[in-house]
Amino acid sequence: MKRESRNAKGARVVGLGSAAPEGVMTNFDLEKMVETSDEWIRARTGIRERRIADEKTATSDLSYLAARKAMEAAGVSARELDGIIVATATPDMLFPATACLLQDRLGARNVAAFDLEAGCSGFIYGMAIGDGMIAAGLGETILVVGADTLSKVTDWDDRGTCVLLADGAGAIVLKPSNGPSGILSTHLASDGSLGPLLCQPAGGSRRPATTETVQEGLHYLKMKGNEVFKYAVRAMEDSTNRALKMAGLESKDVDLLVPHQANYRIIEATAKRVGVPMERVCTNIDRYGNTSAASIPLALDEALKAGRVGEGDIIAMVAFGAGFTWGAAIVRW
Ligand SMILES: CC(C)(COP(=O)(O)OP(=O)(O)OC[C@H]1O[C@@H](n2cnc3c(N)ncnc32)[C@H](O)[C@@H]1OP(=O)(O)O)[C@@H](O)C(=O)NCCC(=O)NCCS
Structure with a gap:
């Protein structure tokens, strides 16, 4: 599948927000868990530390924090949203969609809400779909969230992956572009x-x-x-x-x-x-x-x-x- 698009009408980003768990895991913490070293991880990946969610925190929790910040930056209330897209490979559950959990928690009404699974490319996919929804007249205000808690699917005995993966969320609010930006x-x-x-x-x-x-x-x-x-x-x-x-x-x-x-x-x-x-x-x-x-x-x-x-x-x-x-x-x- 290959899709290329050029904006007909187009959307612009009117608000951006992000959230990460408070818990910091350093390379030195990982040294105690698997056979690795701070030196190897830094040289091969560039990573020094990462944020890891606690047991009670799921993808929708980080999504909610990022979404609220993006909506605040955009000056947009939950009632104004027409669509919520959550790009994630680690939803709270296989169903219902994490986007629906977010819709409920934000208090958004009469809004299209769905998850989009495109792995680490999910945010770009979400932004393209949100842009397309606006261009197609399916809504004027679309919330796009990219969120994952990869730590929940990490094998903490596998040094080839556990040193890389982490948790976080980011969100944007899209509105129709009415000028050069978009x-x-x-x-x-x-x-x-x-x-x-x-x-x-x-x-x-x-x-x-x-x-x-x-x-x-x-x-x-x-x-x-x-x-x-x-x-x-x-x-x-x-x-x-x-x-x-x-x-x-x-x-x-x-x-x-x-x-x-x-x-x-x-x-x-x-x-x-x-x-x-x-x-x-x-x-x-x-x-x-x-x-x-x-x-x-x-x-x-x-x-x-x-x-x-x-x-x-x-x-x-x-x-x-x-x-x-x-x-x-x-x-x-
Ligand atoms: C995973 C990654 C960091 C490994 O780095 P690499 O330079 O490719 O290293 P290799 O996998 O070839 O392994 C080299 C050696 O390091 C070892 N090694 C792997 N992980 C290690 C770790 N955490 N600590 C120490 N040694 C490690 C391997 O066992 C191997 O040892 P060997 O030569 O004795 O067999 C790197 O391949 C990578 O980042 N890949 C892309 C990952 C990615 O982007 N994934 C998500 C896409 S969205």
């Missing part, structure tokens, strides 16, 4: 043949949860990290270039590149191939690890608060994740 282009793609390289094998309808699947640890996230790495860089480069081209822009026009935060080396390699210098790249993986669908809005929110984003700036966002899925969005702030 989502200029989006590019979405997927390749399901590569799905087994990054998956949660049991707990769905193919292999429902049984005592055996739990004993075999098949409810945990499984990943062939070095294989994923190769595809991630190529796909993120390609997607950014396609989205830029659709927007009639080039890499030199990018004021800020906000890539999915999976591995510092992936970010560096992608930026180099796209042609954006690292001083124009947004990274916070050192403090947050891989928060999946939350990573782009978490990083963008930090950049915004640090004054790195000005009106009219061109922001390129790009992600890659389970599916495989990948995608990019070009936004004029």
Whole structure:
């Protein structure tokens, strides 16, 4: 599946917010759990610490905190929302949708609410769908959340994955664009043949949860990290270039590149191939690890608060994740 779109009407981001659990897990904490070292993790991934949710906190809880902040920044009340999209691979339950739990908690009424599962690319997918809903006249005010609690599906004995994964949420409010600022282009793609390289094998309808699947640890996230790495860089480069081209822009026009935060080396390699210098790249993986669908809005929110984003700036966002899925969005702030 490949979908490329250029905005007919288009949406713009009118509010942004993010949330992360308070609990910090450092590389030194992980040294006590698996055979690894702070030095290895920092050198191979760029991560120093990450936020991990406590037992009582689920994806909808972090989604709610991020959504409230985004709505406050946008000056939008729950009653004004027409749609809620939650991009997540770790919903509270398989059903009802986490978006419906959020709708209820926010007190939104007469609102379309659904989950979107595109792994770590979920936020870009959600933004593209929210943009499309506005362009199609399906609503005027759409809340898009990217949220995951990967720690809940992490095998804490698997050093190949447990050092990477973390929890967080980010949210944006979209409204019709009535000026030059807005989502200029989006590019979405997927390749399901590569799905087994990054998956949660049991707990769905193919292999429902049984005592055996739990004993075999098949409810945990499984990943062939070095294989994923190769595809991630190529796909993120390609997607950014396609989205830029659709927007009639080039890499030199990018004021800020906000890539999915999976591995510092992936970010560096992608930026180099796209042609954006690292001083124009947004990274916070050192403090947050891989928060999946939350990573782009978490990083963008930090950049915004640090004054790195000005009106009219061109922001390129790009992600890659389970599916495989990948995608990019070009936004004029
Ligand atoms: C997982 C990842 C960090 C591993 O780094 P890498 O440089 O590819 O390392 P490899 O997997 O080739 O492993 C190299 C060695 O380190 C070891 N190793 C793996 N994890 C380790 C850890 N946490 N601590 C210490 N050693 C570790 C391996 O066992 C291997 O040892 P060997 O050479 O004796 O067999 C990296 O592949 C990665 O980030 N991949 C992409 C992950 C990703 O983006 N996933 C999500 C997509 S949304």
